[in-house]
Structures are given as structure tokens and as C-alpha cells.
Amino acid sequence: MIQVAGVSRWFGDVVAVSDVSFDVGPGVTALLGPNGAGKSTLLRLLCGLTTPSQGTVRVLGANPRGDPSLYRRIGLVPQQEAVFERLTGLAFVALAAELHGLPSPETAAEGALRLVDLDPGDRRPLSTYSKGMRQRVKVAQALVHEPEVVVLDEPLEGLDPRQRLHLIDLFRTLGAEGRCVLVSSHVLDEVERFGSRVLVMAQGRLAAEGDFHDIRELMDDRPHRLRLRTDRPHALAGALVASGAATAVRLEVQDPQSDRTTGSGVLVDTVDVAAFRATVAGAAQQAGARLLELTPLDDDLESVFRYLVAPVPPEPR
Amino acid sequence: MSDARILDRGYRRYDGARLGARGAIGSLTRQSALRALGLRRTFWAKVFPLLSAIIAYLPATVFVGIAALFPDELLDPDAVIPGYGEYYSFITAAIVVFVALVGPEVLCPDRRDGMLGLYLASPLTRDTYLLAKALAVVPVLAIVTVGPPLLLLVGRTFADAGPESFGDFLTVLVRILVSGLAISAAYTAISLAAASLTDRRAVASAGVILLLLVTSVATTVLVELGGSERLLLLNLFLLPFELVQRVYGELGSEPQLATVELVAANAAWTLGAGFLVRERYRRLQVTR
Amino acid sequence: MSTLYRLFLRSQLVRGRIIGLGSLGLLAVCLGFAVGASDGAGPRDGAELVSEYGLALFVPVSVLLFASAVLGDPNEDGTLVYLWLRPVARWKIVAAAVAAALSLCLPLVVLPMALAGALAGGGGLVVGAIASCTLATVSYVGIFTWLGLRVKRALVWGLAYILIWEGFVARAGSTPATLSVRASTRSVLGRISDAPRDFVEVGSIAAVLVPLLAAAVALWLTVRRLASQDVA
Numbered sequence: 001m002i003q004v005a006g007v008s009r010w011f012g013d014v015v016a017v018s019d020v021s022f023d024v025g026p027g028v029t030a031l032l033g034p035n036g037a038g039k040s041t042l043l044r045l046l047c048g049l050t051t052p053s054q055g056t057v058r059v060l061g062a063n064p065r066g067d068p069s070l071y072r073r074i075g076l077v078p079q080q081e082a083v084f085e086r087l088t089g090l091a092f093v094a095l096a097a098e099l100h101g102l103p104s105p106e107t108a109a110e111g112a113l114r115l116v117d118l119d120p121g122d123r124r125p126l127s128t129y130s131k132g133m134r135q136r137v138k139v140a141q142a143l144v145h146e147p148e149v150v151v152l153d154e155p156l157e158g159l160d161p162r163q164r165l166h167l168i169d170l171f172r173t174l175g176a177e178g179r180c181v182l183v184s185s186h187v188l189d190e191v192e193r194f195g196s197r198v199l200v201m202a203q204g205r206l207a208a209e210g211d212f213h214d215i216r217e218l219m220d221d222r223p224h225r226l227r228l229r230t231d232r233p234h235a236l237a238g239a240l241v242a243s244g245a246a247t248a249v250r251l252e253v254q255d256p257q258s259d260r261t262t263g264s265g266v267l268v269d270t271v272d273v274a275a276f277r278a279t280v281a282g283a284a285q286q287a288g289a290r291l292l293e294l295t296p297l298d299d300d301l302e303s304v305f306r307y308l309v310a311p312v313p314p315e316p317r
Numbered sequence: 318m319s320d321a322r323i324l325d326r327g328y329r330r331y332d333g334a335r336l337g338a339r340g341a342i343g344s345l346t347r348q349s350a351l352r353a354l355g356l357r358r359t360f361w362a363k364v365f366p367l368l369s370a371i372i373a374y375l376p377a378t379v380f381v382g383i384a385a386l387f388p389d390e391l392l393d394p395d396a397v398i399p400g401y402g403e404y405y406s407f408i409t410a411a412i413v414v415f416v417a418l419v420g421p422e423v424l425c426p427d428r429r430d431g432m433l434g435l436y437l438a439s440p441l442t443r444d445t446y447l448l449a450k451a452l453a454v455v456p457v458l459a460i461v462t463v464g465p466p467l468l469l470l471v472g473r474t475f476a477d478a479g480p481e482s483f484g485d486f487l488t489v490l491v492r493i494l495v496s497g498l499a500i501s502a503a504y505t506a507i508s509l510a511a512a513s514l515t516d517r518r519a520v521a522s523a524g525v526i527l528l529l530l531v532t533s534v535a536t537t538v539l540v541e542l543g544g545s546e547r548l549l550l551l552n553l554f555l556l557p558f559e560l561v562q563r564v565y566g567e568l569g570s571e572p573q574l575a576t577v578e579l580v581a582a583n584a585a586w587t588l589g590a591g592f593l594v595r596e597r598y599r600r601l602q603v604t605r
Numbered sequence: 606m607s608t609l610y611r612l613f614l615r616s617q618l619v620r621g622r623i624i625g626l627g628s629l630g631l632l633a634v635c636l637g638f639a640v641g642a643s644d645g646a647g648p649r650d651g652a653e654l655v656s657e658y659g660l661a662l663f664v665p666v667s668v669l670l671f672a673s674a675v676l677g678d679p680n681e682d683g684t685l686v687y688l689w690l691r692p693v694a695r696w697k698i699v700a701a702a703v704a705a706a707l708s709l710c711l712p713l714v715v716l717p718m719a720l721a722g723a724l725a726g727g728g729g730l731v732v733g734a735i736a737s738c739t740l741a742t743v744s745y746v747g748i749f750t751w752l753g754l755r756v757k758r759a760l761v762w763g764l765a766y767i768l769i770w771e772g773f774v775a776r777a778g779s780t781p782a783t784l785s786v787r788a789s790t791r792s793v794l795g796r797i798s799d800a801p802r803d804f805v806e807v808g809s810i811a812a813v814l815v816p817l818l819a820a821a822v823a824l825w826l827t828v829r830r831l832a833s834q835d836v837a
Contacts, residue, residue: 047690050835066832072692080683080837086615092687098608099691141687361757365765372769410773414765519760526764527666531629534658538636542643542650 001025001149001180002046007055009041016041018204019055024182028175030191031184032305033201039184040079042201043153046182047076059149072100075142079153081134085127089113089137090120093144100145112144113137117166131158139167149180156190168193200308207308215304223247223269225297226276232289233264239287245279246270267297338440342449345436349423349453354460365418372411373461374468377404381472398473401466401493402565405500405558408465412500413529413554415461420508421521423450429516434603443598447509451591454505455498463497496561503557503583506590513597529554546573550582557583606697609688613675613705623713626667630717633658637721651726652800655734656791659718661772664738665787667714668745669763672706676827677753683837695832699750699824706746715739726799733798740816741790747820748786751827754834782806786816 002024009017017038033039044050045057048064048071057063062070084092093112097105110120116136126137135158142150152171156164171194175181185191191198198215200207208215230236233251240246252265270276273296284291297303336343355363380398399407427433436446470489473479480486511524533554540548549555549571560583562569563576633654640646640654676699679685688698715738722734752766753759775785782788792812795804807815 044836049686049690049837068692068694070692071690074690076686076690078683078686078837080686082683084612084616084684084687095608095612096687096691099688099693101692365761368765368769410768414768417764418761519758523666523670523760523764526768527629527662530662530666531632534662535632535636538650538654538658539639542639542646544639 001060002182003056003058004042004046005056005058007042007045007052007057009038009045009050010053015204017045017052020201020204020206021055022199022206022209024180024199026175026178026180027197028171028181028183028194030194030198031182031201032186032191032198033184033207034186037201038204039201040153043076043151043182043184046151047074049076072145073148075145075147075150077135077138077142077150077152077155081131083126083134083137086125088125089118089122089129089133089140092126092137093140096141097144102145108144109140112140115143115170116140117163132160132163135159136163136167139170143174147179150174150182152181152183154184154186156185164190198304200305202308208304212304215308222298223271224273224276226268226270226273227252227293227295227297228266228268228280228291229293230264230266230284230289230291232287233266235287236284236289236291237266237268239283239289240266240268240280243279243283245272245276245283338442338445341436341440342445342452345441345446345449346452349450350457352426353419353422353453353457365414369411369415369418369461370464373408373415373465376407377465377468377472380469381476384473384478385476398469398478400565400567401469401489402496402562402567402569404466404469405462405561408461409554409558412458412461412504413526416458416504416508416529417522417525419454419457420505420510420525421512421518423453424509424512425516425518425521428601433601437603443601444595447594447598451505451509454509455501458501458504459497462500463494466493466497492564496564499560499564499583500557503587506587506594507553510590510593513594546571547578549574550578553586556586606701609693609698609701610704612688613702614708616678617671617675617705617709622670626670626713629663629667630713633663633717633721634724637724640721640725641727646725648726648730648799649801651722651730652733652794652798652804654725655718655722655730655737655794655798656800656804659714659721659734659738660741660787660790660794663718664714664741665745665767665771666764668706668710668742669749669760669767671709672703672746672749673753673759673763675702675706675753676750676831677759680754680837681757686836689831689836696828699828699831703746703750703824706750707743710742710746711739714742722798729798730800733794733796733800736797737790737794740793740813741786744786744790744816744820747823747827751823751830754827754830779806783811783815786819789813789815 002022004023005021007017007020008015020038020042031039031042041050045052046059046064048057048059048066051065057065059070060073064070064074084095087095090106090109090113093109094105097108097112102108113120116139118133118136118140126134129137135155139152139155142152150171155171156167159167168190171181171183175195183191183194192212197210198212199209200215228236237246237249237251241249246268248269250267252267268276277294280294281291351357354366384398405412427436433446437443441449467490470479470486470493474486480489507528508521508525511528512518512521514524515521533552536548536552536555540546549559555571556579559569559571559574560579563579636654636658637651640650643650676685679688715735718734718738719731722730748766749759749763752763756762771785771787775781775788788806789812792805792807792809794800795802796809796812805812
């Protein structure tokens with residue numbers, strides 16, 4: 001539904017987006033990146049709010065720039081907080097519905113406001129709304145015309161935890177309906193709940209795309225870290241190193257009392273998780289150790305993100 | 318031997334000398350003056366100061382050129398080149414544009430961006446903050462109020478068309494400084510007063526220009542229709558420039574107004590506007 | 606388009622702005638009354654009032670305040686995106702904005718000046734005031750709507766234009782006067798009212814066409830700008 005090919009965007013000397021290519025289909029996709037990575041510029045390019053300096057953007061097969069009729073099928077939640085301060089929430093969303101040419105704008109607006117858990121009967125102007133309410137009314141105006149492509153720039157900012165969960169559920173529902181939902185965020189635990197498909201941007205470039213578990217697997221230069229709990233940590237650590245399955249081990253707790261009851265932690269670095277999993281049981285048996293728990297520590301999104309956006313460590317000499 | 322080094326430890330206490338309120342005033346004055354002139358900012362911030370300066374200095378440059386190029390026998394410089402006080406009539410538009418820009422530029426953004434709270438957390442009080450701002454605006458305005466006649470004086474002197482003796486030169490110099498600073502002081506107070514009433518620079522700038530033009534047109538019309546000539550003391554477009562004529566010992570365009578009235582009216586407007594700014598800031602709630 | 610028109614109209618109804626410009630309009634009426642009540646006043650005084658207060662100051666500044674804000678404010682505060690990202694032709698957005706600015710400016714500006722003209726001299730001066738101020742309003746609405754979208758701090762640029770171009774450069778000779786809204790509309794006032802002949806600096810056709818053409822060109826540029834600019 002979205003095709004981006006070799007897109008760059010620069011403002012004077014500043015390169016905001018550099019040679020980015022990707023496709024996005026139906027479902028929820030998270031756009032991740034630290035501040036200044038170029039996420040907002042990329043989302044603006046997708047909506048035609050700015051033009052690429054190089055490359056092409058296609059949304060639903062058309063150029064989003066210069067064809068206003070395409071906007072019937074796109075909904076955007078922009079990053080900026082500004083809204084028409086003197087309008088009520090209902091009037092603001094109804095304005096969007098009217099401009100989209102919906103037959104009964106007020107009814108559509110009421111439905112969109114309920115969707116984001118706002119009261120359509122609220123007569124207060126938007127200037128009195130809290131940040132969380134503004135965010136939700138912005139989401140409502142983006143969804144009122146039931147677009148096929150929904151682009152959301154940091155839509156969860158300023159929301160309380162309950163509202164966050166509500167909107168995350170809403171985005172997942174939209175994705176499940178076959179809409180293309182692209183959400184930018186830098187709050188990783190939220191993004192993890194959208195689904196596993198991510199686009200990661202760093203310094204204006206696309207650092208990775210796809211399922212973040214798969215991305216983690218592809219990171220050969222970064223050893224995977226796991227935590228084992230066992231009653232005989234020293235013996236198990238030795239066996240693992242001897243078997244060649246672990247590239248490094250570290251013992252967490254040295255208290256003999258606790259070793260007997262809950263076991264001690266052993267942190268293991270390995271380059272091949274599958275091979276390690278196949279080896280660890282045998283190594284434990286060989287060492288006479290009881291294996292109490294095996295937990296991967298860095299195949300979560302945060303670790304993937306950290307590895308992707310952090311500078312590459314220098315090669316050892 | 319290790320070649321390791323730490324380049325940045327993050328936040329550290331400032332261990333240097335503390336300059337106190339005087340240092341803070343000086344620093345704020347300097348920064349405000351630079352901001353008003355658009356220095357160390359984008360090209361667009363420099364456009365209006367530059368344009369005003371060009372319009373203000375261009376006639377003086379032309380007059381100096383005429384004085385230098387044409388010998389006295391061919392052209393009487395006094396007949397062609399305006400007097401120092403008269404010169405302001407050529408550059409009034411530039412001065413008004415500059416006045417309308419400078420006050421709002423140095424005062425409004427601090428309130429709009431929340432910088433005022435930071436300044437007041439330093440050794441600056443509200444009064445010393447305003448003093449620093451006024452100290453920044455007066456010399457900046459002097460660029461268009463003192464500079465051009467000064468250029469005229471220097472140029473004419475080098476072209477042997479200036480004052481005849483060193484004493485005359487000094488007299489003209491003092492008059493230029495007094496009249497230029499009088500205009501600067503009056504318009505500093507007025508532009509800061511307008512800037513104290515709104516956080517939006519553009520609205521404050523529009524307010525200054527409107528105030529000057531509306532008082533000018535309204536009082537002129539009323540006086541022409543037979544109203545009291547003292548109504549002209551409300552004409553902010555005229556007052557400072559009329560006072561300048563008196564500084565040069567001339568009667569100006571409104572000879573019916575006594576010099577003492579002009580001095581008093583200028584002083585009243587300057588002090589009144591200054592009082593308004595101070596009151597606005599005294600009552601201002603700084604919330605961030 | 607009526608939705609956009611209502612939105613723009615509502616956004617322009619700022620109390621401070623209306624009160625400020627209402628006061629200036631009231632001042633025009635008071636000055637008109639003073640001219641009319643004065644024994645020594647002649648046709649020139651009434652025409653000078655409409656020209657120097659109305660056409661030189663009140664009309665351009667009032668129109669600047671509204672027209673530069675009508676698209677300029679949403680462009681600067683980032684709310685333009687809520688109009689831009691809709692399936693609406695760009696010219697319709699501009700037309701609605703211009704219609705809203707005209708709806709506010711015409712009564713706020715032309716009525717007080719017509720009243721001032723009626724009090725100051727009546728007859729031809731009223732018609733002259735209405736015609737010249739309407740023409741000036743239409744022209745400035747076009748110019749300042751474009752300016753509001755084109756530059757940041759459009760108020761300051763507009764004031765500089767009013768002071769430096771209209772008030773200074775255009776008065777320097779007949780050629781720049783032909784390209785001046787102020788000189789053109791003053792000429793219209795001079796031809797219609799009983800003002801002295803020196804009011805007419807620009808020929809009749811040029812005096813009407815130049816301001817309208819300036820507005821048309823400015824509006825075309827506004828539509829182009831809106832379609833091609835980056836939106837925050």
C-alpha cells in the first residue's frame with residue numbers, strides 16, 4: 001500500500017532522510033528511531049506534505065503530492081499539538097468529515113470520537129483540552145473518513161496508560177481490518193504491543209525493517225545474551241565454555257545459601273542461539289547441574305533498537 | 318601507558334568567577350542588541366535592520382558625495398545639502414520601521430518562549446532586566462538616529478564643507494548626539510511599552526506604527542481644522558523630530574509650540590511609556 | 606467551501622483585533638465629524654481625510670491584520686495541515702480565505718470611511734470614499750493573503766510595504782505611483798469626489814485595473830504557493 005523507493009530529503013545542508021526504500025502493506029507497522037532520526041520527515045513525505053529531494057513515494061499506487069483526491073484514502077495524525085483551538089472536539093472532527101465529503105459529518109464525527117473514548121457531547125473548546133484529549137481528538141479526525149492508510153506521528157505521547165492501551169488496541173483492530181497503519185514512536189514497550197513489524201530509522205537512514213525477532217537473528221556481530229539459573233553455576237559455566245556453545249560466561253550470584261534454594265544466575269553470550277539451545281541440556285547433564293531456567297535477555301525490541309541505532313563497536317585489533 | 322581520555326562528564330558546576338547583577342545586565346544587554354540587529358541569526362532576521370540602515374545612511378552618503386565631488390564655486394553645499402536636524406525628514410520611514418521592530422524583538426520572545434523565567438532566576442530582577450533591555454535598544458536605535466547625521470558631519474568636514482572651526486565642530490557633534498539620543502530614548506520607551514502589551518512581536522510592531530501614524534494623522538487633521546495647536550503634543554510622529562529642530566536652534570515646522578512644551582511633552586511620553594513597561598512587568602506572573 | 610469560509614471567518618473574529626480596528630474606524634468617524642463641523646473646511650479637507658487617514662493608513666493596516674492572518678496563522682501554528690490534507694481543491698481554500706477576509710474587512714473599513722465622508726462633505730465624497738476604499742480593500746486582501754502565506758512575520762513585511770513602498774517610493778514619481786494601490790485608489794477618490802485635481806496621479810483605467818490586477822496576480826500566486834509549499 002505504501003512504496004518508498006530511494007527517497008532522500010534534505011533541507012539545505014541537513015539531510016533528514018537519506019536513500020530510504022521500503023514497502024508497507026496492510027497491518028500495523030511501527031516506525032522507530034531516536035529523536036532526529038528523520039521519522040517525522042518520512043511520514044510527511046508519505047502524506048505529500050513535503051516533496052522528496054530524490055526518489056519516489058507511492059501511496060495506494062499514486063503520488064501523494066499534488067493529487068488531493070488521494071487524501072480521501074489517507075488519514076494523518078500530525079506530530080504538532082496545534083488544533084483549531086476555538087472549535088469543540090465534535091466540530092473539529094465534523095470539519096474533517098465535511099471536507100472529506102461524508103454524507104452526514106456530525107454522525108461520523110460522533111462515531112470517531114467514541115472510537116477514541118471521547119464524549120461527543122463535550123461542549124468545551126479544544127483550547128481547554130489536556131494533551132491526552134488533544135491526541136485522541138487528532139486520532140479521531142484522522143479516522144473519521146475510514147481511510148485505507150493511516151499515518152500516526154507519535155500518537156501515544158501525552159496519554160495516560162489506560163488511554164495508551166485503548167489506542168494500541170484500536171490500531172491493532174484497524175490493522176486486522178486490512179488497513180495500512182504506520183505508527184511512529186520512540187517508546188519501545190508500546191511499539192512491541194503494536195505487533196512485531198518495524199521500520200527502524202537512525203540518522204536519516206533506514207537501519208532495518210521486518211519482524212524485530214528476525215532482525216535480531218540477523219545481527220551476527222552482536223552475541224545473544226541469555227540468563228541461566230542453576231544450582232551449580234561454576235560447573236555449568238565451565239561445561240558450556242568447554243562445549244564451545246558459549247563465547248563468554250559471567251556468574252551473577254556467589255551466595256552458596258541461595259544457590260541451593262533458588263539457584264544462581266549465569267549470563268551467557270552466544271553467537272548461535274539455536275546451537276546453544278541444542279547443547280545446553282547435554283552440558284548441564286555433563287556438569288551434574290540442574291537447569292532451573294533459561295531466559296533470553298536481548299531479543300526484545302529494546303535490545304534490537306539499541307544495537308541498531310548505537311554506533312558500531314570498533315573491530316578488535 | 319593508556320591513551321584514554323574523557324571528553325565530556327556531562328553536567329558540572331560552574332566554577333568560574335561570578336559576575337553578579339552587573340555582569341548579568343551587561344550580558345543581557347549585549348545579547349539583546351545582537352538579537353535586535355539580527356546578528357548571529359538567519360539571513361531573514363537581518364533583512365529589516367539592514368534595510369532600515371541602508372535607507373537611513375543612503376541620503377547621507379549621497380550628500381557627502383555631492384559635497385566632495387562638486388567644488389563650492391559650482392555648488393553651494395548649504396543650498397543643496399540639508400541641515401543636520403533637517404536630515405531626519407529624509408529617513409523618518411526608516412526610523413519608524415526600525416523602532417517598530419527593535420523593541421518587540423528584544424522584549425516579546427522572552428515572554429513567549431519562557432526565557433523571562435530563566436532570566437529572573439539569575440541575579441537579574443524585573444527592574445534590572447528592563448534596564449538591560451532599554452540599554453540594548455537605545456544604542457541600537459542610535460544606529461539610525463545618531464549615525465547618519467554623524468556621517469554627514471564627518472563627510473562634510475573631510476570635504477571642507479563642514480563646520481568652520483573646531484569649536485563649531487564640537488557644537489554640532491554635541492547637538493547630533495543629544496538629538497539622536499533624545500529620539501532614541503523616546504522611541505525606546507514607546508516601542509518597549511507596545512512590546513510589553515503583547516507576546517506577539519508582529520502585533521507589537523504593528524501597534525507601534527499604528528500609534529505613531531494615527532496620532533500624527535488625527536492631530537494634524539484636528540489642528541488644521543482649527544483645534545488647539547497643543548494637540549500636536551500628542552503627535553508621536555512629530556514630537557521627537559520637532560525637539561531635534563530646537564536642539565539645532567531652529568523653529569521647525571511647528572514654531573507656535575514653545576521649546577519648553579516640546580521638552581516637557583517628550584519627557585512625559587518617555588517617562589509615561591517607561592512607567593507603563595515597568596508596571597506591566599511588575600504585575601506580570603511568570604509561570605514558566 | 607462554505608465550511609472553510611465559516612472556519613476562516615470564525616478564526617478571524619478575534620476580540621482584540623475587532624476592538625482595535627473598531628476604535629480606528631470610530632476615530633475616522635470622529636475626524637469626519639470634526640471636518641464637517643469646522644467652518645473653514647473645504648472639499649480638500651474631506652478628501653484629504655479619506656486619502657491620508659483612510660487610504661494611506663486605516664484601510665491597508667486593517668486589511669493587513671486580517672488578510673495576512675487568514676492563511677498565515679494556520680500556516681505558522683501548524684493547523685493548515687488539517688485543511689491541506691483533505692480532498693479539496695487548493696483554489697477553494699484560497700477563495701474561502703479571501704471571502705472571509707473580505708467579509709470582515711469591507712464592513713469594518715468601508716462603512717466608517719463612508720460615514721466619515723458623509724460627515725466631512727457628503728455627496729461625491731461618500732461615493733468616492735466607498736469606491737476607493739472598496740477597491741483598496743479588495744486589492745490589499747489579495748496582496749496580504751499571499752504575503753501571509755509567503756513569509757513569516759507577514760505583519761512586519763506588510764507594514765514595511767505600506768510605509769516604504771506605498772508611503773515613500775511610490776510618492777517619488779509618476780511611474781512608481783502607477784504601481785501603487787494607494788496612488789491608484791487616491792486617483793479614483795479624486796475623480797469621483799470634488800477633490801482638487803492634484804489627487805489624480807494615475808489614469809482612470811489604470812487606477813481601477815492596477816489594484817484589481819495586483820489582487821488577481823497575488824491570488825494566483827497564493828493558490829500556487831499553497832499547492833507547492835511544504836506543510837508542517
